[in-house]
Amino acid sequence: MSNVFIAFQTNEETRSIIEAIADDNPNAIINEQPAMVKIDAPDSLTIKRASIEEKMGRDFDLQELHVHLITLSGHIDETDDEFNLSWLN
Amino acid sequence: MDMKVAAKKLGLKERYAAMTRGLDWETTYQPMDTVYPYDKFEGIKIHDWDKWEDPFRLTMDAYWKYQAEKERKLYAILDAFNQNNGHLGVTDARYINALKLFLTAVTPLEYMAHRGFAHVGRQLRGAGARVACQMQALDELRHAQTQIHSLSNYNKHYNGFHDWRHMHDRIWYLSVPKSFFDDAVTAGPFEYMVAIGFSFEYVLTNLLFVPFISGAAYNGDMGAMAFGFSAQSDEARHMTLGLEMIKFMLEQDPANLPIVQGWIDKWTWRGVRMLTIVGMMMDYMLPKRVMSWKEAWEIYFEESGGALFKDLARYGITIPKCVAQATIEKEHITHQAWTTFYQYGAAAAFNTWIPEKEELDWLSEKYPNTFDKYYRPRLEYLGEQAKQGKRFYSTTLPMLCQCCQIPMFFTEPDDPTKICYRESDHNGEKYHFCSDHCKEIFDHEPEKYVQAWMPVHQIYQGNCFKPDVDPTAEGFDPLAAVLDWYNIQFGRDNLDFEGSEDQKNFDTWRQTAKSNG
Amino acid sequence: MAVVAVQAYTGEVRDRVENFHGNQLLYIGWEDHLMIASPLAFLFPPTMRFGDVLEKALPNAFGVHPEWEKIDWNQAQWFKSGQAWTPNFNQTLAENGLKHKDVLRFRTPGLTGIKGTCS
Numbered sequence: 001m002s003n004v005f006i007a008f009q010t011n012e013e014t015r016s017i018i019e020a021i022a023d024d025n026p027n028a029i030i031n032e033q034p035a036m037v038k039i040d041a042p043d044s045l046t047i048k049r050a051s052i053e054e055k056m057g058r059d060f061d062l063q064e065l066h067v068h069l070i071t072l073s074g075h076i077d078e079t080d081d082e083f084n085l086s087w088l089n
Numbered sequence: 090m091d092m093k094v095a096a097k098k099l100g101l102k103e104r105y106a107a108m109t110r111g112l113d114w115e116t117t118y119q120p121m122d123t124v125y126p127y128d129k130f131e132g133i134k135i136h137d138w139d140k141w142e143d144p145f146r147l148t149m150d151a152y153w154k155y156q157a158e159k160e161r162k163l164y165a166i167l168d169a170f171n172q173n174n175g176h177l178g179v180t181d182a183r184y185i186n187a188l189k190l191f192l193t194a195v196t197p198l199e200y201m202a203h204r205g206f207a208h209v210g211r212q213l214r215g216a217g218a219r220v221a222c223q224m225q226a227l228d229e230l231r232h233a234q235t236q237i238h239s240l241s242n243y244n245k246h247y248n249g250f251h252d253w254r255h256m257h258d259r260i261w262y263l264s265v266p267k268s269f270f271d272d273a274v275t276a277g278p279f280e281y282m283v284a285i286g287f288s289f290e291y292v293l294t295n296l297l298f299v300p301f302i303s304g305a306a307y308n309g310d311m312g313a314m315a316f317g318f319s320a321q322s323d324e325a326r327h328m329t330l331g332l333e334m335i336k337f338m339l340e341q342d343p344a345n346l347p348i349v350q351g352w353i354d355k356w357t358w359r360g361v362r363m364l365t366i367v368g369m370m371m372d373y374m375l376p377k378r379v380m381s382w383k384e385a386w387e388i389y390f391e392e393s394g395g396a397l398f399k400d401l402a403r404y405g406i407t408i409p410k411c412v413a414q415a416t417i418e419k420e421h422i423t424h425q426a427w428t429t430f431y432q433y434g435a436a437a438a439f440n441t442w443i444p445e446k447e448e449l450d451w452l453s454e455k456y457p458n459t460f461d462k463y464y465r466p467r468l469e470y471l472g473e474q475a476k477q478g479k480r481f482y483s484t485t486l487p488m489l490c491q492c493c494q495i496p497m498f499f500t501e502p503d504d505p506t507k508i509c510y511r512e513s514d515h516n517g518e519k520y521h522f523c524s525d526h527c528k529e530i531f532d533h534e535p536e537k538y539v540q541a542w543m544p545v546h547q548i549y550q551g552n553c554f555k556p557d558v559d560p561t562a563e564g565f566d567p568l569a570a571v572l573d574w575y576n577i578q579f580g581r582d583n584l585d586f587e588g589s590e591d592q593k594n595f596d597t598w599r600q601t602a603k604s605n606g
Numbered sequence: 607m608a609v610v611a612v613q614a615y616t617g618e619v620r621d622r623v624e625n626f627h628g629n630q631l632l633y634i635g636w637e638d639h640l641m642i643a644s645p646l647a648f649l650f651p652p653t654m655r656f657g658d659v660l661e662k663a664l665p666n667a668f669g670v671h672p673e674w675e676k677i678d679w680n681q682a683q684w685f686k687s688g689q690a691w692t693p694n695f696n697q698t699l700a701e702n703g704l705k706h707k708d709v710l711r712f713r714t715p716g717l718t719g720i721k722g723t724c725s
Contacts, residue, residue: 002396007299009318029417034379035306035314036299064149066155069161069325070318071295075327075400076144080101089400130612247618271673277610429643467641467725471673481641485667488633488645488709495636496644506643506724508635512687518619519707521633534609536617546621563672 004074004085007038008066014068016055017047024051036070042085045074105146110139113216125214131277133349138215141337144329152224159319159563163235166315168383170592171242179309180376182247182595187374188305188313189249189439191417194266194366195297198235198256199320201270202285202442203229211277215299221330225286228323235316242312246598249438252576256438259553260575262366265494268541269363273356280352283542286331288356291397294324297367304371304379332397336383339404344549346405355533358411358526361428362493368419371451389478390540411526414502420456421505424464425498431471432483433496436568438577440586443472463505464594480585484568485540486545491520491538492527499523515539588595623706630706632659632699634670637713638724645709656702657695673717683713 006021008014017039017089022030028041039045052060069077074085099107116124128135138400168177179185203226210222242252273284302317335353338345368382379387390412398408427441433443444452449468452460470480487496501507511522515535522528531538547553551560554570569579577583581590611616620648623630635645644666650659660679668674681687687709694703704710719725 003392004396005393009322034303035318036303048264061147063151063155066145066147066322066326067158068322070321071299071328072325073291073295073328073397075332078101078144080147086401087396089403127612130609242656266684280610326634425640425643428641432643463723463725465685466721466723470641470720470725481670481706483642483646483670485646485648488635488647498640498644500640504637507641508637508640510635510645510688510711513710516619519705519709521707535607536609536615538617539619540617541620543621545671546631547646549647550621550625551627 001042002022002087002089003040003042004072004087005038005040006045006047006072006085007036007070008068009070010035010037013056013064017052017065017068019053020055021045021047024048041085044084046085047083049081092381095476099279104148105143108148108150109143109217109220117448121214125212131279131348133279133340133345135215136341136344138213138218140340141215141217141218142333142334143217145299145326147224147326149220149224155433156227158481159322160231160235160336163315164238166582167235167238167242170312170315174598174602175250175309176246176313176396177595178311178599181308182591183245183374183440184305184308184310184376184585185243185591185595186249186439186441187301187370188243189247190366190370190374191301191313192240192243192250193253193260193438195255195265196233196240197263198266198270199229199276201234201235203227205229205270205274205281205285208274209281212278217332221333225323225327228327230322232323235319239312239316241466246594248578252574253583258437259544260438260547260577261401261433261436262388264542265366268365269359270495272359272537279334279348281350282331282334283352284356284359284568287335288325288331288353289360289595291328291331292390292394293360293364294321294328294470295393296364296385298324299389300380300385301367301371301375304375304377308375308377318429332515335406336404339401339406348368350406351370351533353406354409354526355413355530357409358415358530359493361411362495362523362527365422365426365495368423369430371454372423375428378451379450382423383419383455388395391416405600413599414524414526416500418499419464420459421500424452424460424468425454425500427463428467428471429487429496429498433487435482435484435579435583436572436575436577438582440584440589442586443475445467459505475585475587482584484549489543489545490519490523490527491541491543491590492522492530494541494543495523497521497523505555525538608663611623613680626706627699630696630704632704633709634659634664635709635711636646636671637711638717639668639671639714639719641671641720641725642668645711650699651700651703652700655696655698656693656704660695665676671696673714673719676717677714681715683715686715 020040022028025041025045028039031034031038051059074087077084095277206222206229208228210219211225213219240250271282272500296319298321302314305313338349339557372381432435449465474481491497497508499509501509507526511528513520513528513532519529548571553574555574572579586592623719628651632648632650633645648663684693
């Protein structure tokens, strides 16, 4: 089993995004570092648009993630509703 | 009467298909091989370019929208940082030297990456891959521009930033990153994609941008944090492109595997060698440290790279052989590199120093197996000498590796007290290397590396003096003439941090900032 | 192996001896003394006496090391491309068989660097 990870800049928008990720991925480990937050999760991680919208109280397009993203690892599968990171092996 | 039906909004996957498929055509006036002359000679076999997928499914319209937003955020932070004299908020002026190295070594590479992806974005015959490469070409240009903007602010206050472009083509240590990229852009388009898109972006940029930039933030530099993370936000897309290219080649034809593996092996090592300098910056040049190079290597290479290679095993890809050596070296190379820069501190466009006692203690703690045993006595001795007014500057040029161009300070993997010497003969000429892996890269394509512009040899050939200089004149000082050609101002840009103009200015400005003086 | 290229490819040898104006490169490293971080590159005429390398060039380059003064040159061991090698100090580099870009190392038995760390 390998970890996937994703890291965001620390700011007001990503606070909601990270809360949503933590809720949807109970295995995820949230690691706060200077100016950034790195999230590691075993095998896969799912980011759900609906959960982020719930936290933010506004519409959210998952492609807005690009603005705050620092880095990631794993294969990406993205639709309008979900952004998925996973290892297949 | 016609009913107006609201057009159903396309989903992400359909939008991507609509924006990247059917945009091109099979040419008829000229054969396709003439229109795309460079995407076959490397031996990579592609049967169906339509199988190419960009997992982010980023279309041009969305690209412009989000990039514009990134730029607005970035420049707002840079402006605020500059208006508020943010540079005086950094922990210590020694930190600025890490930025000097970063901005003079990496920024020109961003521009080269732009050129490389612009080229590949023309040469691949699949439209989806071309669109992704063109976006990356624009990203890289953006990175170069934002870093130059940042540099211009530091240049108002600190030495060593004043002629970065000129220096990039001349200074000995900048030849390391320059030759790395020259090697990549002179390869074919597929090798370039593996070199930069995969090995560098996916396997290694995390080490360049993430812990170091987080460290910049930790040291109070919001300017570097802003351009660094803004760049890295594009890297996530670039990494994905690099990984996609690997998967695509491996899925298209089994004959592609050995070629791709060879490139991964080569470029992982080329990148690992170049990142020695980044590791040194993390361990020695950040007054407040987030993590050691060894820890960063373990998280971002061993753990994350390990997961990646484990995943790619299903295509037959194996972890590069050089990783075994790099794993041993993680406990050594930053110390070896810093003592080298320290001794050549008269020929560098930044200041060097011996770490303070608490910093040496931190290194002892982070490198329990090696620091006290091999490196601390060396640094302490040099520090004592400096205190007695005998600061060590070497005036004899170092021997360089023909492949990575780094001075030959790397030691044998099984013996950190012995320099690692390797050599090859090619057409009656000798070539020297720092490692088995650099030698292997040379032996695979010697005709490429015999052309290397080796800074030390160029100095000895007399090619590194200004045109009006007469090296036969009485009292000719070659080091001074070389520094003049580099446009390094002796006594301002170089030498020890202790007593430097940057140190004095920073202290004075800090005092002014704290009181009415 | 040949460079993978669109057409026949040969590279210009940038560091051939003809480019050094009658001189040749010689690399020299001092084993177990890594305070001087890497082997050094020297430019010498092939007619230079090997003893002059030792007496005139090396002190400038390595003399800063605290153990330099302690070297017993009669005990020193020399290696060329890693193989044991015996220099003749009164002969020239050429007569000693030293060619452009040869690499020499010398070991000074009993001297193990700063605090015995091979520094």
